[in-house]
Amino acid sequence: MSRLLTGLKAHLWQRLSAFWLLMYFPLAGLYLANQTITQHAQLMAVLAQPLFWVATLITLGLIAVHAWVGVRDILLDYLPRSSVGVALLALGAGLGVWLGFAIYTAWSVLVQA
Amino acid sequence: MxxxxxxxxxxxxxxxxxxxxxxxxxxxxxxxxxxxxxxxxxxxxxxxxxxxxxxxxxxxxxxxxxxxxxxxxxxxxxxxxxxxxxxxxxxxxxxxxxxxxDMDLFYQQYEAVDPYLQPTQPNQTIDLDHELLQSPEERERLDGSYECILCGCCATSCPSFWWNPDQFHGPAALLAARRFVVDSRDITTRDRLEKLDDVYKTFRCRNIQNCTASCPKGLNPSQAINELKSLMLKKQVD
Structure with a gap:
């Protein structure tokens, strides 16, 4: 992943993901605030709306990308050179597990709705 | 006193x-x-x-x-x-x-950006009978880059350079890189930008701006680095 997302590409993806997240969260908050949700089934139905669900799935992916670039930069700046490789592996693995769990949860929402 | x-x-x-x-x-x-x-x-x-x-x-x-x-x-x-x-x-x-x-690392980074004009392919010889002419506008684009005196005030005030002095080019070298990237007489612009597109060499710059604040010649290396990033993007799009 460090080879795939480096230099200018990483720089652009971080800005693109930041812009998407900046747009998504207020709009998602506004959308959810305008729904009448009193039961679990209603919540699942709202979350499973196709446009909202796809936007959320993209958001999950972009959170992982944004976190990868941002945290990687901090690790490169602050960690001793000898520890960077292990730390990047741990970061990649952690983000991979998190993303897998997040996608599984999103899929469960679709199944339950 | x-x-x-x-x-x-x-x-x-x-x-x-x-x-x-x-x-x-x-x-x-x-x-x-x-x-x-x-x-x-x-x-x-x-x-x-x-x-x-x-x-x-x-x-x-x-x-x-x-x-x-x-x-x-x-x-x-x-x-x-x-x-x-x-x-x-x-x-x-x-x-x-x-x-x-000891400014060796500083000079090594400067050397790494090939701070000299490359107006011909490596196997070609330059035609010494003709000057490499520039229009006034093309010459003007070099202003703010060529005046650097390599005192090191910028690089040694840059936290990114403190952290990775052997990998991050630093503001002075990147200012010099920008000077040759925008020079109309240089034919290696693409190669230069490709060489600079690296997580360490250019993208350790966090826009802290200490370089600009400390330059005794009033130059703006931070702006030059951002311009290099824009030129890299432009190269990708072209």
């Missing part, structure tokens, strides 16, 4: 220490530069070591950290400084002795 100066001789001193010097107020004239004051102080202690050469802000030899700011001592008026004047070597590079630092 009191001066507190960093002293260190790695061969004899276990660790650095600050030494206090005094100059009589009558000796400090209104137009005296810090370098002049240091030369007077060296008469008190001939072992006090610092670099200097042109004494007019052109050679870039006498960069030092004065009251927390990297400056050239030959163009810094003593009267503008708050006493006691705390003088240290520029940070981030190894100290050779007192205020003299």
């Amino acid at each position: 009191q001066f507190s100066i960093y002293r260190y001789q790695p061969q004899t001193d276990a660790e650095p220490f600050m030494q206090t010097f005094e100059l009589d107020e009558a000796q400090v004239t209104d137009d005296m530069m810090l370098l002049g004051a240091l030369e007077l102080l060296r008469e008190q202690d001939p072992t006090l070591t610092f670099r200097s050469s042109c004494k007019e802000g052109v050679c870039g030899s006498d960069g030092m950290n004065v009251n927390g700011q990297n400056v050239l001592s030959c163009i810094t008026r003593v009267r503008t400084l708050k006493a006691p004047v705390v003088i240290r070597p520029m940070p981030g590079l190894p100290v050779i002795r007192d205020l003299v630092i």
Whole structure:
């Protein structure tokens, strides 16, 4: 992943993901605030709306990308050179597990709705 | 007027220490530069070591950290400084002795950006009968880049350079890189930009802007680095 997302590409993806997240969260908050949700089934139905669900799935992916670039930069700046490789592996693995769990949860929402 | 100066001789001193010097107020004239004051102080202690050469802000030899700011001592008026004047070597590079630092890493980074014009392919020879002409507009694009005197004030005030001096090119080298990337006579623009597109070489710059704040020539390396990033993007799109 460090080879795939480096230099200018990483720089652009971080800005693109930041812009998407900046747009998504207020709009998602506004959308959810305008729904009448009193039961679990209603919540699942709202979350499973196709446009909202796809936007959320993209958001999950972009959170992982944004976190990868941002945290990687901090690790490169602050960690001793000898520890960077292990730390990047741990970061990649952690983000991979998190993303897998997040996608599984999103899929469960679709199944339950 | 009191001066507190960093002293260190790695061969004899276990660790650095600050030494206090005094100059009589009558000796400090209104137009005296810090370098002049240091030369007077060296008469008190001939072992006090610092670099200097042109004494007019052109050679870039006498960069030092004065009251927390990297400056050239030959163009810094003593009267503008708050006493006691705390003088240290520029940070981030190894100290050779007192205020003299080892700038090898700085020069290596400068060398790494190929800071020379490449107007022909490597196997071609340049036609010496014809000048490489530029329009006034093309020449104007070099303003703000070519004036760098390589004093190192920018790079040694940059935290990104402190952290990765062997990998991050640093503001001075990237300013030089920008100078040759935008030069209409250079034919290696794409290669230069491809070489710079690296997580360490260019993208360690966090826009801290210490480089711009400390440049004694009033240049703006931070802006130059951002321009390089824009040019890389433009190259991708083209």
